Structure formats: structure tokens, C-alpha cells
Amino acid sequence: MSDVAVHHHEAMADAYEPSLFGTYSKKIGMWLFLLSDSLTFGALLWAYTYGRVSTPNWPTPFHSESIRNATVMTAFLLTSSLTMVFAVRAAALGNAKAQRLWLLATMACGTAFVVLHGREWSNLISEGLTLPFFPTPPGHPGAEFSEVAKNVPQFPSTFFGITGMHMLHVTIGVIYLGIVALRKWFIPILLGLWLVAWLGTPDYSPFHYGSHVLLVGAIVCGVIVWLKPKLYDASDVEVAGLYWHFVDLVWMFVFPLVYLMSTKII
Amino acid sequence: MDAIQIALAERVAEEQRHHGKGQFLWVWAALLVMTGIEVYLAYQNMEPVRMLTILMGLSLLKAGLIIGYFMHLKYEVSAMKWMTMTSLVVCLALMMIFLPDAVRVVKLAVR
Numbered sequence: 001m002s003d004v005a006v007h008h009h010e011a012m013a014d015a016y017e018p019s020l021f022g023t024y025s026k027k028i029g030m031w032l033f034l035l036s037d038s039l040t041f042g043a044l045l046w047a048y049t050y051g052r053v054s055t056p057n058w059p060t061p062f063h064s065e066s067i068r069n070a071t072v073m074t075a076f077l078l079t080s081s082l083t084m085v086f087a088v089r090a091a092a093l094g095n096a097k098a099q100r101l102w103l104l105a106t107m108a109c110g111t112a113f114v115v116l117h118g119r120e121w122s123n124l125i126s127e128g129l130t131l132p133f134f135p136t137p138p139g140h141p142g143a144e145f146s147e148v149a150k151n152v153p154q155f156p157s158t159f160f161g162i163t164g165m166h167m168l169h170v171t172i173g174v175i176y177l178g179i180v181a182l183r184k185w186f187i188p189i190l191l192g193l194w195l196v197a198w199l200g201t202p203d204y205s206p207f208h209y210g211s212h213v214l215l216v217g218a219i220v221c222g223v224i225v226w227l228k229p230k231l232y233d234a235s236d237v238e239v240a241g242l243y244w245h246f247v248d249l250v251w252m253f254v255f256p257l258v259y260l261m262s263t264k265i266i
Numbered sequence: 267m268d269a270i271q272i273a274l275a276e277r278v279a280e281e282q283r284h285h286g287k288g289q290f291l292w293v294w295a296a297l298l299v300m301t302g303i304e305v306y307l308a309y310q311n312m313e314p315v316r317m318l319t320i321l322m323g324l325s326l327l328k329a330g331l332i333i334g335y336f337m338h339l340k341y342e343v344s345a346m347k348w349m350t351m352t353s354l355v356v357c358l359a360l361m362m363i364f365l366p367d368a369v370r371v372v373k374l375a376v377r
């Protein structure tokens with residue numbers, strides 16, 4: 001019986017040509033997805049550049065506090081890429097414990113990035129940099145950034161559009177790594193995080209509603225692990241790593257273009 | 267996964283086993299240093315186009331390090347490198363077609 005299975009397996013293998021790209025199809029699929037996603041960010045960054053070039057009095061409002069915060073966020077993201085590489089290496093070496101620990105370290109850095117970014121957004125919104133559909137925070141009608149949002153609405157639109165899209169990608173990345181590292185046991189953790197984020201933020205914060213991304217993530221992950229319960233192997237970790245590094249890569253352009261080029265120099 | 271996929275995944279894993287941690291630590295350190303340089307430049311009150319050129323140059327270098335080492339593209343076969351990078355660069359470059367219009371808006375004061 002087992003001989004028949006082996007022969008069948010070999011016959012199936014012979015039926016396919018070797019991959020032109022010298023690697024397995026999951027990885028090629030992720031590369032193709034990342035190429036398409038890079039066009040999403042490319043379009044957003046081009047739109048930002050267009051708006052900036054065509055607007056003579058583009059504001060440069062970011063104080064040193066914002067720049068310091070964004071620099072620490074960048075360091076967290078770069079460090080998360082390093083821990084991700086170590087997770088991929090541990091997976092290739094068959095060290096399951098180290099793989100899980102490095103994945104959890106990567107998730108911790110990614111979570112720190114999102115929390116710092118959320119704090120940054122909240123500060124900017126409370127100072128008047130907001131979008132029309134954001135709930136109005138109490139107080140500060142004449143806050144520092146109110147004039148910026150009023151006179152150059154392209155600035156908050158592009159800022160929140162680009163950084164929000166990136167933050168969404170980081171959040172999805174943390175969920176993705178959580179499932180690879182902990183499988184179905186990550187879902188109750190995710191639901192706990194959702195409750196903390198939802199109930200722990202005031203109702204005028206965009207994160208009060210944004211936290212529902214975690215609930216949607218938990219539902220999607222629940223369906224995935226229910227339909228295809230499996231132990232994730234080294235190739236799954238490597239493919240997840242590609243996604244994570246891409247998120248890091250995009251930030252390498254967002255940080256200088258959106259933050260550093262808009263630094264307030266006194 | 268079928269036999270070919272398993273063999274390919276094993277070949278990739280075999281390559282991973284040959285890379286020491288030191289190489290990745292160097293890349294990480296280089297990325298942090300370049301980020302530090304970028305932040306320093308942001309406070310130098312430089313002419314915007316010049317600063318943009320330098321910042322984008324550094325960002326491209328950082329992107330190259332991340333793609334090459336962290337995303338492992340340096341160790342992929344040529345077909346993979348060419349397919350991914352040429353399609354990406356061409357598509358992003360095509361988006362630039364619209365950029366001169368932004369200058370026209372300013373120069374001709376079109377509102």
C-alpha cells in the first residue's frame with residue numbers, strides 16, 4: 001500500500017516542470033502579492049509627492065517630539081526585521097522553540113510600533129490635525145495644527161492615509177505572525193487585545209473604531225485555522241517573514257518622506 | 267505540498283542554514299546608522315530638493331539591504347531577481363508620468 005503511495009507521489013512530481021524561479025510556489029505567490037502591494041504604497045506616496053509639489057505653502061509641522069517618536073518607531077521596526085530573520089533561520093534549523101520565541105519578539109516590536117504610532121496620532125489629533133470624518137476630540141478649538149488642517153487639507157489627508165495604511169499592514173503582520181507562532185491559541189489572545197483596545201480608548205479616538213480590525217482579524221483567523229488546521233513549517237515562517245520585511249521596507253520610504261521632510265526647524 | 271515543492275523548500279532551508287547571525291547583525295546595524303544619518307540631515311536646514319535626493323538615496327540603499335539580505339533575494343536565482351525587480355521598477359516609474367503635472371499647477375498657477 002505504501003509502495004503504491006510512493007509511486008503515485010513520484011508520478012505526480014514528474015508531471016510538473018521544475019519552477020522557473022527556483023523556489024516553491026507559496027513563496028512566489030507572496031512575492032507577487034508584495035509586488036502588487038508595493039504599487040498600492042507607490043501610488044499613495046506619489047499622490048503625496050504630487051500634493052506636496054503642487055502646494056506652495058506645504059506645512060512642516062513636526063516638532064522634535066514627533067521626530068524622536070518616529071525614530072524610535074523606526075528602530076523598533078528594524079529590530080523586528082532582525083528578529084524575524086532569526087525566526088526564519090531557527091525554523092530552517094528545525095529549532096521550534098527558538099522559532100516561536102523569535103516570532104514573539106518580532107510581534108512585540110511590531111506591537112510597540114503600533115502603540116507608539118497610535119500615541120503619535122492621538123497627540124496630533126488633539127492638537128487639531130484631523131480629518132472631517134474623525135470624531136471631534138474635546139477642547140482645544142484653537143490648537144496648533146487646526147490652521148494646518150484648515151489651510152492645507154491635503155496634509156492631514158495624505159498623512160493619515162499613508163501612515164494609516166501602513167499601520168494596518170503592521171497590525172495584519174502581527175496577527176499573521178501570531179497565527180504562525182501560536183496557531184489557534186492566538187485567537188483568544190487576539191480577542192482579548194481587541195477588547196482592551198476597544199474599551200480602553202475613548203469614543204472620540206479613531207482607534208476606538210479602528211480596534212475592530214482585531215475582531216475582524218480574529219474571525220478571519222478562526223475560519224482559516226478551522227478550514228486548514230496545520231503545523232506551520234519552515235516555508236510558512238519564511239513566507240510570513242517576506243511579508244514582515246516588506247512592511248519594514250515601506251516604512252523606510254514613509255519615514256523620510258512624511259516625517260523628516262516635514263520637520264519643524266526652529 | 268508535492269515532492270517538487272518539498273524539495274525546493276528544503277533547498278531554500280539548506281541555504282538559510284549556511285548564513286550566520288553575524289551577517290544579519292551587520293545589516294541591521296547599517297540600517298540603524300543610516301536612519302541616524304537621515305534624522306541628523308533633517309535638522310540641517312538644507313535646500314529641500316537636495317535633502318530629498320540624499321534621503322531617497324539612503325532609503326534606496328536601505329531598501330536594497332532589506333530586499334537583498336532580509337528578504338533573501340540576493341540568494342535567489344536570476345529569473346526571480348529580474349522578474350520581481352524589473353516589474354516593480356517599471357510600474358513605479360510609470361506612475362511618475364503624472365508628476366510633471368504637479369509642477370505645471372504651480373508654474374501656470376492653475377487652480
